[in-house]
Amino acid sequence: MSRWSFFLVLAWGLLLSGAAGAADFETPGVRRIELGADGGAPLPEIHIAPGLATVVFFDARIEPEHVVLDGRERFQRVGISEDHLALVPSATFREEERLRLEVRFHGGAVPERAAVMLVVDADRVERQVEVYRHPRTAESYRQEVAELKVVLSRLQREVEELRATRASDGIGAVVASLRGTDGxxxxxxxxxxxxxxxxxxxxxxxxxxxxxxxxxxxxxxxxxxxxxxxxxxxxxxxxxxxxxxxxxxxxxxxxxxxxxxxxxxxxxxxxxxxxxxxxxxxxxxxxxxxxxxxxxxxxx
Missing domain, CATH: 2.60.40.770 (Immunoglobulin-like)
Known part of the structure; x- marks a missing residue:
């Protein structure tokens, strides 16, 4: 494998692992969460509290009929529109209880879905949260996979050629080094x-x-x-x-x-x-x- 091929594989690994993270930023009074296009990172947490409303805004249209909320029946109020959710937990929720919230976006961009973890925490309740995603088309994923397959195929050929060359050199070099010499x-x-x-x-x-x-x-x-x-x-x-x-x-x-x-x-x-x-x-x-x-x- 050439030195360039090694660095190319290393670069791919860094790109694929680095893209999985989700970064979140905070401004006074408003929590901002940015989701990467690739999954695998821990779910971002949003803190809620009984009797207090938390509104979650999305930068893209969601499909209200595909919203999944753990313990939905225990909320005092759940308001859903095409770009935000309004949640008011009831007094039945216990401190530090965790609930998964998942939404599905309109269109074919990736990620198609987004999920966050609601955590009951009266001391850190967040009243307004804005969720942003970095959308990526499915076609761009297919193109990346196709390009990666080409790279891996070339690297595999290089490995096979290297093996054949080493084996050939191992036999040829021995015989060539001996022929014509004394003994x-x-x-x-x-x-x-x-x-x-x-x-x-x-x-x-x-x-x-x-x-x-x-x-x-x-x-x-x-x-x-x-x-x-x-x-x-x-x-x-x-x-x-x-x-x-x-x-x-x-x-x-x-x-x-x-x-x-x-x-x-x-x-x-x-x-x-x-x-x-x-x-x-x-x-x-x-x-x-x-x-x-x-x-x-x-x-x-």
């Missing part, structure tokens, strides 16, 4: 065909060796029949006595596919650990669903 050996070795019980068919096995530096097994594989691509995840190498020869995770330039050969390189942890004798190489993909076992590897 380099690229030896073809024999082995027993694993038979038709395995989905993968070996097409050759070589030992790449650089004295005192690096040793690895390079196995060429192909799928016997059409099926899911295969990528080695784990490797195990055993000697004639069944003792494990320590190896590193397998490196693969590209997945093994039907009718398309691919190389799997298994580096040895100790470049001098591979001595003359017979060995068994076991490879498996993630989850071990499709293993391949190469027996009778004759190391000269």
């Amino acid at each position: 380099f050996a690229d030896t073809n070795v024999s082995y027993q065909d694993p038979g038709s019980g395995f989905q993968l068919q070996p097409k050759g096995l070589r030992i790449i060796h650089m004295a005192q530096s690096w040793t690895g097994l390079k196995l060429k594989l192909v799928l016997r029949q059409p099926g899911e691509d295969w990528t080695a995840a784990e490797a195990e190498l055993l000697d004639e006595q069944g003792l494990s020869v320590k190896v590193r995770p397998p490196v693969q330039q590209m997945p093994v596919r039907f009718d398309q050969q691919a190389d799997v390189v298994v580096p040895l942890d100790d470049p001098n650990a591979l001595r003359k004798g017979r060995y068994t190489l076991k490879l498996s993909d993630a989850g071990g669903r499709r293993p391949v076992v190469i027996q009778g590897i004759e190391v000269p």
Whole structure:
């Protein structure tokens, strides 16, 4: 992933998280609440008190038939118009009791709804509150989602290309660095065909060796029949006595596919650990669903 892509993702995260907040401002005698276009933030609180009227004004038309007020039947009076609500709580409300108020706006702008939390608090009662929203059209949301999908798709391609490049460099760089140098050996070795019980068919096995530096097994594989691509995840190498020869995770330039050969390189942890004798190489993909076992590897 490029540095620019990283900062782009970071910027998106900051934008999406920062837009969720709701800011509120107070002027003498009037409470002003501003709602963001995105939800997720705690509901703004409006303080009410029994017997005292609180009027909530909205900067856009609301739909009176879609107003939702918890405990509505317990209010002495509830007045609803297309741009404001008048609320007079009764004496049945307890101090610090909390009630949700939700309204729905006319038109297709976002947010379509707004909600606040009414809190019974006689010491902090607010007589007039003005609620402002920053409307955003649904089309602008769709456009943002579409743009984000394009960005994420590009980043995913970059990650896949980076993985392929790293794997290719891992194989190519090792072989290229060894070929033509003193002590380099690229030896073809024999082995027993694993038979038709395995989905993968070996097409050759070589030992790449650089004295005192690096040793690895390079196995060429192909799928016997059409099926899911295969990528080695784990490797195990055993000697004639069944003792494990320590190896590193397998490196693969590209997945093994039907009718398309691919190389799997298994580096040895100790470049001098591979001595003359017979060995068994076991490879498996993630989850071990499709293993391949190469027996009778004759190391000269």
